[in-house]
Amino acid sequence: MRLISKYVSAAVFIALIAGCTRSPYHTTNKVYRKQAKAFAARLKAQPEMTGNDSIKAPEYLVGTTNFTMRKPNFVIIHHTLQSSSEQTLMTFTLPRTEVSSHYLVGKDGTVYHLLNDYLRAHHAGVGKWGNVTDMNSCSIGIELDNNGAEPFAEAQIASLLSLLSRLKQDYNIPPANFIGHADFAPARKSDPSIFFPWKTLSEKGFGLWYSDTLKDVPAGFNARMALRVIGYDTRDTTAAIRAFRRHYMQDTGRQLAPADLNVLYDLMNKN
Numbered sequence: 001m002r003l004i005s006k007y008v009s010a011a012v013f014i015a016l017i018a019g020c021t022r023s024p025y026h027t028t029n030k031v032y033r034k035q036a037k038a039f040a041a042r043l044k045a046q047p048e049m050t051g052n053d054s055i056k057a058p059e060y061l062v063g064t065t066n067f068t069m070r071k072p073n074f075v076i077i078h079h080t081l082q083s084s085s086e087q088t089l090m091t092f093t094l095p096r097t098e099v100s101s102h103y104l105v106g107k108d109g110t111v112y113h114l115l116n117d118y119l120r121a122h123h124a125g126v127g128k129w130g131n132v133t134d135m136n137s138c139s140i141g142i143e144l145d146n147n148g149a150e151p152f153a154e155a156q157i158a159s160l161l162s163l164l165s166r167l168k169q170d171y172n173i174p175p176a177n178f179i180g181h182a183d184f185a186p187a188r189k190s191d192p193s194i195f196f197p198w199k200t201l202s203e204k205g206f207g208l209w210y211s212d213t214l215k216d217v218p219a220g221f222n223a224r225m226a227l228r229v230i231g232y233d234t235r236d237t238t239a240a241i242r243a244f245r246r247h248y249m250q251d252t253g254r255q256l257a258p259a260d261l262n263v264l265y266d267l268m269n270k271n
């Protein structure tokens with residue numbers, strides 16, 4: 001009995017010590033809480049009555065009783081282009097960098113959740129996918145610890161797949177809306193690299209992939225239009241082709257090969 005109580009008090013002591021361990025991000029977590037609180041206050045505010053010369057204001061406020069939170073509808077995959085998770089955590093907690101993501105997945109499969117999914121991370125920047133230009137407002141950003149020139153770790157991809165399953169289910173994200181940063185911003189970005197296993201992802205329902213048997217391309221097939229139908233911003237066609245080839249051919253070429261046209265035609269009809 002005495003021995004048991006000794007063990008219990010030792011366990012309580014360890015738990016207390018663990019609870020008291022200060023996170024190295026103690027100070028920036030405080031900033032997070034302060035900013036989140038300010039946004040919460042904005043969400044709580046009722047819509048104001050507005051009126052001016054051209055808008056007639058109503059006589060009383062009416063707040064609807066029926067609403068929920070806006071949900072993310074895209075997932076954007078990135079590689080960090082840095083040398084460790086620690087380096088990226090540092091980058092994302094320095095206000096002057098102005099960049100962030102919702103999640104960071106380490107090489108060992110550790111998943112850091114850096115920002116509430118309902119808030120807007122600064123990960124996608126300027127770009128265009130279909131008619132979506134403000135991708136940060138409607139997406140979840142996931143960074144993978146990877147220097148851009150190496151294969152992605154197995155444990156990292158396993159964690160990523162679990163995370164994607166949860167996000168897809170929670171926010172009802174369609175398969176075609178799991179894309180890479182370079183797909184959204186082909187003229188500026190090249191992540192994730194040719195090492196990223198898009199085919200494996202598509203087999204689990206994240207992102208599109210082409211059929212095993214490809215149909216012949218019809219006469220007069222317009223590759224640029226097909227790229228646009230898939231979602232690519234074709235104002236810089238070479239950049240769009242490169243992004244397409246990186247994603248679907250694991251290649252960084254700037255020219256479409258004849259076989260690429262069959263893939264383009266197939267994907268166009270899947271969208």
Ligand SMILES: [Zn+2]
Pocket residue numbers: 077078079123181189191
């Ligand atoms: Zn990126």
